[in-house]
Amino acid sequence: MLEEIEDRGGPRQALLDIKGLKKHFPVSGGMLGKKQVVRAVDGVDFGVAKGETLGIVGESGCGKSTTARLLMHLIAPDAGSIVYDGTPIGRDLSLRELRRRMQMVFQDSYASLNPRLTIEDSIAFGPKVHGVPDAKARELARDLLGRVGLKPETFANRYPHELSGGQRQRVNIARALALKPRIVILDEAVSALDKSVEAQVLNLLIDLKRDFGLTYIFISHDLNVVRYVSDRVLVMYLGEVVEIGPVDEMWTNPRHPYTAALLASMPTLDPDRRTTQAPLAGDPPNPIDPPPGCRFHTRCPHAEPVCASTRPSLADAAPNHAVACLMHAANSGHSKAGTMLEAS
Ligand SMILES: Nc1ncnc2c1ncn2[C@@H]1O[C@H](COP(=O)(O)OP(=O)(O)OP(=O)(O)O)[C@@H](O)[C@H]1O
Ligand code: SF4
Numbered sequence: 001m002l003e004e005i006e007d008r009g010g011p012r013q014a015l016l017d018i019k020g021l022k023k024h025f026p027v028s029g030g031m032l033g034k035k036q037v038v039r040a041v042d043g044v045d046f047g048v049a050k051g052e053t054l055g056i057v058g059e060s061g062c063g064k065s066t067t068a069r070l071l072m073h074l075i076a077p078d079a080g081s082i083v084y085d086g087t088p089i090g091r092d093l094s095l096r097e098l099r100r101r102m103q104m105v106f107q108d109s110y111a112s113l114n115p116r117l118t119i120e121d122s123i124a125f126g127p128k129v130h131g132v133p134d135a136k137a138r139e140l141a142r143d144l145l146g147r148v149g150l151k152p153e154t155f156a157n158r159y160p161h162e163l164s165g166g167q168r169q170r171v172n173i174a175r176a177l178a179l180k181p182r183i184v185i186l187d188e189a190v191s192a193l194d195k196s197v198e199a200q201v202l203n204l205l206i207d208l209k210r211d212f213g214l215t216y217i218f219i220s221h222d223l224n225v226v227r228y229v230s231d232r233v234l235v236m237y238l239g240e241v242v243e244i245g246p247v248d249e250m251w252t253n254p255r256h257p258y259t260a261a262l263l264a265s266m267p268t269l270d271p272d273r274r275t276t277q278a279p280l281a282g283d284p285p286n287p288i289d290p291p292p293g294c295r296f297h298t299r300c301p302h303a304e305p306v307c308a309s310t311r312p313s314l315a316d317a318a319p320n321h322a323v324a325c326l327m328h329a330a331n332s333g334h335s336k337a338g339t340m341l342e343a344s
């Protein structure tokens with residue numbers, strides 16, 4: 001059987017510590033054949049605490065999936081470091097070991113499963129690759145099927161096409177858990193499901209997290225779902241982190257104008273949640289040539305000339321809550337700098 005993965009640094013040490021993470025994708029077709037890059041992830045810093053669910057939100061194309069793929073080492077970063085429980089990945093921790101500790105579940109439940117393998121074989125595959133004998137791996141697969149709410153006697157010998165989308169996503173979750181990981185990255189993992197099935201799978205994820213002592217990174221465009229599952233939320237805009245903090249605080253008192261606009265554009269029936277903030281208009285600018293200074297200045301209702309020339313860095317706005325906005329930076333030159341600091 002796979003041995004338990006040890007908790008090295010104790011509960012207070014971050015499970016993941018990410019610094020300066022960068023990924024630029026080269027694209028062709030620039031003027032006069034000039035080389036261009038999409039700044040998909042452009043210098044991202046954040047930590048993930050043991051046992052938490054960190055939600056990641058932001059408009060389409062802001063770099064959420066690229067960040068997830070970088071964490072999984074499915075693609076190589078151009079710059080930056082990822083430290084896992086005190087151990088730098090690549091130097092002291094092999095990719096093979098990392099992939100046991102960190103698993104990912106994607107949106108497309110069908111594409112993630114091999115159509116020619118039975119459900120049991122699919123789940124047993126990973127443990128077998130890691131040296132678990134066939135009989136033990138099958139026993140584990142059947143046990144996990146039960147844990148994700150699929151009766152093994154009914155589902156073990158079925159093929160992916162014989163399952164519904166919700167059932168397939170349960171299989172993908174079982175498959176992710178088969179290597180006893182500590183972190184599961186869920187990239188729009190429930191987004192393709194009907195609302196009622198989505199709620200069931202979300203509750204299953206919450207139960208599994210408790211039972212297996214997991215840590216989640218939960219990526220979704222659905223802010224209601226993110227609020228339901230997350231302890232903290234990270235907001236991305238054009239490849240950068242603009243705000244990160246506890247979910248309740250972010251929802252009641254978002255510090256960054258982009259976070260406020262995202263929340264304001266959310267459909268809500270709750271009169272207390274209706275804000276006077278202008279909802280987000282238009283599309284994000286092109287990530288090949290992002291605006292200088294604060295990347296949000298072309299859409300920000302609080303933008304001032306300084307915002308077009310000075311790039312705000314992520315700084316503490318409250319305990320455990322950081323924001324990248326010149327209104328929250330002392331002496332930044334923004335007229336509201338002092339007032340926002342006092343207010344927060
Ligand atoms: N392999 C690639 N080659 C070129 N550009 C890419 C590649 N992968 C992603 N991109 C670009 O990088 C940017 C970030 O993409 P990413 O998929 O990370 O966004 P996302 O936040 O996950 O969006 P969505 O909410 O639509 O899933 C986008 O502009 C995207 O077009
Ligand atoms: S730095 Fe300026 S443009 Fe950027 S979010 Fe803050 S106020 Fe808006």
Ligand SMILES: [Mg+2]
Nearest residue numbers: 064065066187
């Ligand atoms: Mg994505």
